[in-house]
Structure formats: C-alpha cells, structure tokens
Amino acid sequence: MAIEVRIPTILRTYTDGAKAVDGAGGTLSALIDDLEGNHPGIKERLVEDRSGSTDLRRFVNVYINDEDVRFIGGLEAELSDGDQVVVLPAVAGGAR
C-alpha cells in the first residue's frame, strides 16, 4: 500500500523527473526516510537540524490531504495508506 507524494519541479532531479512518487510510512518522518531510501538526497532538502532536533525546513510546505502539516503535528503527523502528500517550496523572499 502506498502514499502518493507530489514532488515540486525543483526536487524532481531526485525523482528522475517524476511529478509524483509512492512512499510508505506511519508518520511524515517515516515517509521522508522511506523517500530518502529510493531518492537519495531528497531528505536533506526537506528537513534541517534546528537547535538539536530535526524539523521541516522553514520554507518547505508539506500538506497531507490538503492540510499544512505544521498544524497537524509536523514531522510526527500521522499518515495512512491512500493519503496524498504534497510538497511545495514556499514562494517567498524579501528586500534584505
């Protein structure tokens, strides 16, 4: 059973150009580890070490069934088979 993960353009270098890949895991954290196994290097683009613990990168948005994971547990957000995960880099910037 699988979880569909939608991959943004900038990360498709890790998925041989695929717009979506299948992954597995009971939490977002486990799913990202599973993706890393098949698409080495992708984890580093999604998470970062922040004051000793691993967290989602500030300017990467991840959604589970259209919900921003920041509001449903972050990396510990729960996943079930058939869920859809969307990864989108923030569109952001500034004058400084």
Next chain:
Amino acid sequence: MLTIAQEIYDAIVAHAKRDHPDEACGVVAGPEGSDRPERFIPMVNAAGSPTFYEFDSSELLALYKDMDARDEEPVVVYHSHTATEAYPSRTDIGLASEPNAHYVLVSTREHGNSDGPVEFRSYRIIDGVVTEEEVATTPTTESSQKASTP
C-alpha cells in the same frame, strides 16, 4: 528574454503601487513548457511586510492545484521592493525555487502609491545564480484578457 502582454505588465505595476509600502507578490501562469505568461494571479502577501513577502500556505496549495488542473506552471513569479532597487536580494536568491520561472522585480521606491514610472526587471535565478534578461511587452492578446483575479 521575458515576453509579456502590456496589460499584464500594467497589472503587476498597479498591484505593486496599490500595496506599497508593503511588498506585493503574485504569479503569471501559462501553459506548461510554453514560456507564455497568460493568467495574472495577484496573491496576498501573508507576511504583510515592507521587507518580506510570502504566499499564504493554504493559498499556495490552492494555486498549485489549480495550475496543475489546467496544465499550467508559474511562468512569472513577481514581487516588489518598496525601498530598494528591483534586483534580487540574498533572500530572494536563496528562496527561489522555480528554475523555469522568470523572476520579475518591481521597485516602487521612487513614486510609492502615486503615478510615475517604476523599475520593472526580470531575472532567471537558478542554483543561486542570477541572470538578468530583457523584458519585451506585446500588445494585449486575447488570452490575457481572460486573466483572472482571485
């Protein structure tokens, strides 16, 4: 080179002037792979700041799902600088994540909310490398007249 309809160019400038002194932001979507910016989509700056912009996370998802359903991509990603020149900042470069997009910067530092010319410049930003490009405007096309507002 960025080729863009005059009407969309004007709409980007008008948005930047309207939101001054905060930064304005948005995209112009077009058919995937076409390099044609056709559908003007102004976005809310969730940061509401004169020095930073960020699309709201749920609006970002809705935007990308909508473009996906229409087989579109963001051909132009635009934002304004309100006190500095229309050149990508270190933050802009670090966060640029659409290698196929033209990054348009508009500076409203000269005239703010008032009439008057603005700097309107376009760049490619790929792997941290900024390349400025020419901007050419074309008379309004039929497709740009269908430009939507949120």
